[in-house]
Amino acid sequence: MGMSATDKIIERDALNWLVRVNDPDFTDWEAWEDWMAADARHADTYWRLAEAEQDAVEAFRTAPARRTPVIRRGFALPRRAMMAAVVGVFALGVGWIGWSARPQPWLIETAPGEQRTVALDDGSQVVLDGATQLVLDRRNPREVTLKTGRALFEVEHDETRPFLVQVGDTTLTDMGTVFDVTHLRDGARVSVSEGQVQVEARAGRALLNPGDSVIASPRGLERRSVDVDGMDDWREGRLSWNGERLDVVAQDLGRTLNRPITVSPELATRRFSGSLNLRGTSAMQKSRLELLLGVTVIEDGEGWRLEP
Structure with missing residues (x-):
């Protein structure tokens, strides 16, 4: 069985974190820990990807002219840095692979x-x-x-x-x-x-x-x-709905008419079915809305408010 869309997104995000953590300038540890703790699948996927690249790590260990990080004796690494060191060993091998696969x-x-x-x-x-x-x-x-x-x-x-x-x-x-x-x-x-x-x-x-x-x-x-x-009538300036809540209808209207449109709380859950042609002047648009939606359109600054 193939991976679900959610699993694919988690895997992509895990690979991005591997590459980021390997960056010497990386400092966003709290965000990394929050992401790891947000869902058990995050940590599982993260470490699975890291371990899957051990062969690449071995290849990089034998490559010439590679700088190796040195840890001085007696220097105690913080917990986060120690975790990063473990991740870094694996990430060195996947870094170039991960970088080429990172979203642009x-x-x-x-x-x-x-x-x-x-x-x-x-x-x-x-x-x-x-x-x-x-x-x-x-x-x-x-x-x-x-x-x-x-x-x-x-x-x-x-x-x-x-x-x-x-x-x-x-x-x-x-x-x-x-x-x-x-x-x-x-x-x-x-x-x-x-x-x-x-x-x-x-x-x-x-x-x-x-x-x-x-x-x-x-x-x-x-x-x-x-x-x-x-379904694509909106491309021609006509909007259609079937049993849509007026608070959703208002969002569609606001995007099409390029003005904020709000709905009074008592109208928000009212349902509307029908279509509206939104071509024409502002006065024509208001008149159509009032007639077809059965509301009163009140000017509210730069926007409109739909009221009973």
Whole structure:
């Protein structure tokens, strides 16, 4: 059985820590210890990777012109330094391997109201909505992180290399499909148009098929159906929802209209189904919102507030 998306991320992070700890200028011991203690799998993976490279260590020991660290007699190493010395022996062997495998992040950012299409080296394509930040890895185009905003993914099929999308604490695994992802304030929303997407979140797991959608948040996994044909309508200025909470609707509106939009507490959990064309003037937009959402739109500084 292959590794899960979470295990792959832990292994990648463990390798990064091995390389960092081997850096003579490394000082971030507290963060390293916190990461090791956060999950038992972290320490297990860390030491497994270190021990797996003993052959490389032996090769480096016999290589000429290599400086060897010297510890003076009578000098007591601090606990952290002693741990680092153990790690360092292994990391010397994996350092050059780890360095070549380390992620090379590449941030793509769109301004509010801007849309951008990015073609990846593997043939996949990502369409970014306005006010969106996407982090790519130049060495592995099939692992991306959606930091903010919304993106539509059209993934090239590859059975041996699943496509991974990280959205906060939620990991999406895809083998070749079309799906839409939104980074929400307290979670992530995923909708599938073609193929399948595996969603892994703290609240649980879900397998999404065409027409399926889920919001992963501290409240749990909230599933619903979506119109496949209208999933990318936001590219043309039209937003569609099916039983969506108004606090989530407000986030979509704010990103599209480039203004902060908040919802009064008594309206936050109200559900809305329908679509909105957001083209036109500010007055036209407010009028449509009030009519279709059944709310009053109040100007609140630079933003709007939705009230009963």
